[in-house]
Amino acid sequence: MNSIHLSETPLNVPQIIASVQDNSCGAVNIFVGTVRNTTASKAVLRLDFEAYFAMALREMEQIANELQTRWNAAAVAIHHRTGSVEVGGIAVVIAVATPHRKASFEACEYAIGTLKTTVPIWKKEIFEDGEVWVTPHA
Amino acid sequence: MNSIHLSETPLNVPQIIASVQDNSCGAVNIFVGTVRNTTASKAVLRLDFEAYFAMALREMEQIANELQTRWNAAAVAIHHRTGSVEVGGIAVVIAVATPHRKASFEACEYAIGTLKTTVPIWKKEIFEDGEVWVTPHA
């Protein structure tokens, strides 16, 4: 069972983790992406996220399906924020339950890496003296 | 700041994750080890954990310190259960906050791998028709 979600409101980490609980699994790996207070030594006030909703949800669902096929994941949750997220706030949560430990790490790391390159979500860094759309580094 | 804990009572995942929140970090990786309903195709009723408390806490603390030195982790939590944990229950939670994503995965995977080889904690699998101390596979 997958749980895929794009939300204007704060992500509920305990609920997300509970959603992937599966008695056939011994491992859950969770990645929580949070808003850092600096980028390239410059103070960040917050991040503003924008998404192409329909496509982002489809791409997130596709990542979840891939984790089930390639890593035998029993359950996957991918939740991402839209709108403004303050410093320290949670932008993304990915949780993957697998029978064994190694697969949970591999699958979760693949999921966040793929999300960052394929899912149509954009973030703008808001500074005291300006703002800039983040361009991913190669 | 490290949070190291051995507990007879259920682990509080949200509290553990909150304990590693750090505004200088963009990534938190969390590993949750749960009790599977089978081992080698045999139905498991529960696991009973036993620890050499003083030494286990020292070894867990040492792992946390290593994550800070080697992966620049800002905060590490390592919490492990003792006593009986039912199927689906949580045996161990490791949470690592790092400035960047890749380090959080590497550090957390290193932590659980090292815990499984160095920390004096033992588990006994309880089946319907018997019980056995788990011998780690090579």
Next chain:
Amino acid sequence: MTISITVKFFALGRELIGKSAVTLDVEEGISVEQVLTRLQAEYPSFAKLPSFVTAVNTRYADKTIVLKNNDELAIIPPVSGG
């Protein structure tokens, strides 16, 4: 014969164009590439978008693709979620 397509803009693209979507009447048989050429003519600021890919009906799509009536074409600047 003309068909109607919607073009969606996001992030920097949306800000440069000043719109999140436009609906265009275009000739049947038009390719994604030809729509882009028309957008560049109508919105000179669109040329300032340094890099983007395209999607048709929420799937990444090559610029040679021919559009059908009611298709949704999206201009996707480099994504930066997570």
Next chain:
Amino acid sequence: MTISITVKFFALGRELIGKSAVTLDVEEGISVEQVLTRLQAEYPSFAKLPSFVTAVNTRYADKTIVLKNNDELAIIPPVSGG
């Protein structure tokens, strides 16, 4: 001169010995290895523990180490936490 040491047992070791700890009076200068020999003599079932390492005062320690008064020696079967 005799000294007093405590030996702690865990998991399968504890079950085989039937005790979680014993306090022994031993001669000064005794090594971990010599204590193990004495345990094997006193507790024949101890030989059934297929594999273990030792720790002194909560640190993994070589079997050649010489024990001091009030040292805590732990018999550590293969660990299986996590």
